Each structure stands twice: as C-alpha cells, then as structure tokens.
Amino acid sequence: xxxxxxxxxxxxxAAFNDQRxxxxxxxxLFREVDRRMLERLDLIxxxxxxxxxxxxxxxxxxxxxxxxxxxxxxxxxxDLADRLIADAAGEPARDRRLAEGARRWLAxxxxxxxxxxxxxxxxxxxxxxxxxxxxxxxxxxVWSNLAAHWFDDPLAAVAxxxxxxxxxxxxxxxxxxxxxLKEVRPASQRxxxxxxxxxxxxxxxxxxxxxxxxxxxxxxxxFADPVMDVERLTLTYEDEGRFWEDAExxxxxxxxxxxxxxxxxxxxxxxxxxxxxxxxxxxxxxxVKRRADGLAVVQVHxxxxxx
Numbered sequence: 624x625x626x627x628x629x630x631x632x633x634x635x636x637a638a639f640n641d642q643r644x645x646x647x648x649x650x651x652l653f654r655e656v657d658r659r660m661l662e663r664l665d666l667i668x669x670x671x672x673x674x675x676x677x678x679x680x681x682x683x684x685x686x687x688x689x690x691x692x693x694x695x696x697x698x699x700x701x702d703l704a705d706r707l708i709a710d711a712a713g714e715p716a717r718d719r720r721l722a723e724g725a726r727r728w729l730a731x732x733x734x735x736x737x738x739x740x741x742x743x744x745x746x747x748x749x750x751x752x753x754x755x756x757x758x759x760x761x762x763x764x765v766w767s768n769l770a771a772h773w774f775d776d777p778l779a780a781v782a783x784x785x786x787x788x789x790x791x792x793x794x795x796x797x798x799x800x801x802x803x804l805k806e807v808r809p810a811s812q813r814x815x816x817x818x819x820x821x822x823x824x825x826x827x828x829x830x831x832x833x834x835x836x837x838x839x840x841x842x843x844x845x846f847a848d849p850v851m852d853v854e855r856l857t858l859t860y861e862d863e864g865r866f867w868e869d870a871e872x873x874x875x876x877x878x879x880x881x882x883x884x885x886x887x888x889x890x891x892x893x894x895x896x897x898x899x900x901x902x903x904x905x906x907x908x909x910x911v912k913r914r915a916d917g918l919a920v921v922q923v924h925x926x927x928x929x930x
Contacts, residue, residue, distance in 0.1 A: 625777040625840045628830045632703065632751065635773050638875040639681075639704035652858075652873065656797050656901060657685050657768050659854075663903065664692070669764060669793045672696045676762045676787065678752050678780075678796075679703070679770020683711045686745050689766065696763070698745040701756075702770075705749035712747040753779040757787045760912065764788075767796040771837075772803075772829050773875075778840055785844040788908045794846060799831045800853055800900030806888055807870045807879060807897070828874070834902045845913040846906035856899040866895040873897075 672693040677685050680700030690698050702708050750756050752767075752774055765784045774780040784794055808828060834851045841849040860866035866888075867880040876882075888895060 640706040678767040701750040708749040771798040802900040849906035858897040859894040
C-alpha cells in the first residue's frame with residue numbers, strides 16, 4: 624500500500640515555485656511522458672467529456688494537448704505551486720500557445736487546419752491535491768503527469784481523485800517509480816527500495832513508490848479495473864554539467880552536486896547515466912460510486928414480472 628513520502632507540502636511548493644521556468648532542460652522528460660500518456664489515451668473511449676482536471680498541471684502543457692482531443696470540454700488546471708498557476712493564468716500569450724499546441728497535434732494526426740480548435744479558456748486553481756476545490760462527482764477525466772510522487776500523502780490524493788470523478792469517469796496518471804534517480808539518491812534509500820523510512824537519510828528526498836502499491840490504492844479507493852504498467856529509461860550524458868543539471872531539476876534538489884560529490888556516480892562506456900522508472904496507471908470510476916464513508920450503495924429494483 625502507498626506510504627507517506629516524507630515530504631513537506633510547503634517545501635514542495637517552494638521548490639516548484641523556484642523552478643517554474645518553462646525553459647528548464649529537464650522539461651523534455653515531462654513532454655515525452657505526456658506524449659506517451661496521450662498515445663495510451665488513443666485506445667480508450669471516453670464520452671461524453673465535459674470537464675477535464677489536470678492535478679499538478681504546472682504551466683498547463685498537458686491541458687493544451689487534451690483540449691485538442693476534447694475541444695468542447697472545460698479544461699481545469701490545479702497545482703500546489705501558486706506562482707506556476709499565476710504564470711499560466713496571467714500569461715498574455717496563453718490562448719495563442721494553446722492554439723499553436725492544438726495545430727501541432729492536428730498536423731501529427733494528419734488533420735487539416737480547418738478542424739475546430741479548442742475554444743474554451745482553461746480554469747486555473749492554486750490547490751492542494753489532497754483537498755481539491757472541486758465538487759464531488761463533477762469531473763469526467765482526472766489527469767496527472769509526473770506529479771503524484773510529490774504528494775506527501777498519496778492515499779489521501781487518490782481518495783480525492785475518486786471523490787471528484789463522476790461515475791464512469793476515467794483516471795490517467797504517471798509517476799516516478801522506485802528506481803528513479805537511483806544513481807544520485809542516498810545509499811540508504813537505494814538499498815531500501817525507496818521505503819518511506821529512509822527518506823530522513825537526506826531530508827527532502829521523496830519516497831518513490833512501487834507500481835503494485837499504486838494499483839492496490841486505486842482499488843481500495845473504489846476505482847474499477849486499474850491497469851498499471853512500468854517503463855524504464857536510461858538517460859546518458861557525456862557532459863557532466865548537463866548530468867547534474869538534470870539530476871538537480873528532476874529531484875527538485877538544487878545543490879545536489881555539491882552534496883553528493885562525483886565519487887559515487889558511475890560511468891558506463893565513458894558516459895554518466897540516470898535511471899528513470901515511469902509508473903503509468905489508468906482506472907475507471909464504477910457506474911455506482913462507493914460513498915465517501917466507505918458504505919456501499921445497494922440498489923433495489925422492483926420485479927414487475929409475474930412469479
């Protein structure tokens with residue numbers, strides 16, 4: 624089962640506010656995982672779609688792509704980092720950026736520019752993923768790309784996903800798995816496989832969680848038919864400066880190079896390597912939702928036939 628990560632919300636908020644630049648080099652990983660999640664969405668039919676909620680939306684890059692697929696849906700972005708949300712909501716070029724992102728996706732799909740582009744303006748909330756300011760059973764799709772491993776209480780966040788999603792709605796998310804950044808994490812945490820108890824070895828390190836624990840948590844919260852899988856990537860670097868830049872950005876730990884030193888990082892064929900384990904999950908909300916107090920809804924239908 625999912626465990627507390629050992630993180631503090633105020634620390635996570637401050638870290639993302641400090642690294643809110645859209646030009647971060649490590650943003651390539653977010654964009655690549657977003658692309659892979661969208662490809663998985665091709666195989667899933669979800670209709671109708673009136674509202675899409677991106678939990679941990681950052682500056683709203685996923686919402687621009689999702690708006691192409693669901694042009695009539697209201698896009699809602701929620702993120703703990705208030706400065707990220709302020710940037711997304713107040714950027715004058717936001718609408719142009721949304722349309723340009725839509726046209727790029729339409730071009731990839733081989734669709735001409737005459738197709739209707741998203742017309743709705745996203746809603747933005749600076750919000751805690753553990754207590755979303757969203758009405759219960761009001762969201763058709765809950766989406767979260769590479770944010771869930773930063774939740775200090777993942778079980779509470781999963782319960783919120785279930786609370787806000789409508790019956791027969793869809794959840795799709797991705798998160799870092801236990802082997803992510805193992806080359807630069809403390810030895811005590813690597814040997815513990817990311818266990819929560821080792822997070823104190825170096826304050827601020829998230830306890831990345833296992834794919835099966837995420838699946839168990841989804842089922843326990845009331846989601847139906849959770850599907851989990853994992854991908855493992857290896858990023859290789861010839862340039863040591865770029866290696867540490869990405870390691871610090873992906874771990875949200877500035878100064879990591881000075882803390883870790885270079886002695887513990889191994890080279891393979893003259894290159895430095897960073898391991899990324901990606902956990903993907905999707906699940907449906909059943910037609911009859913379980914109540915928040917844990918009680919099941921029993922439906923009684925009158926038998927109108929003759930005995």
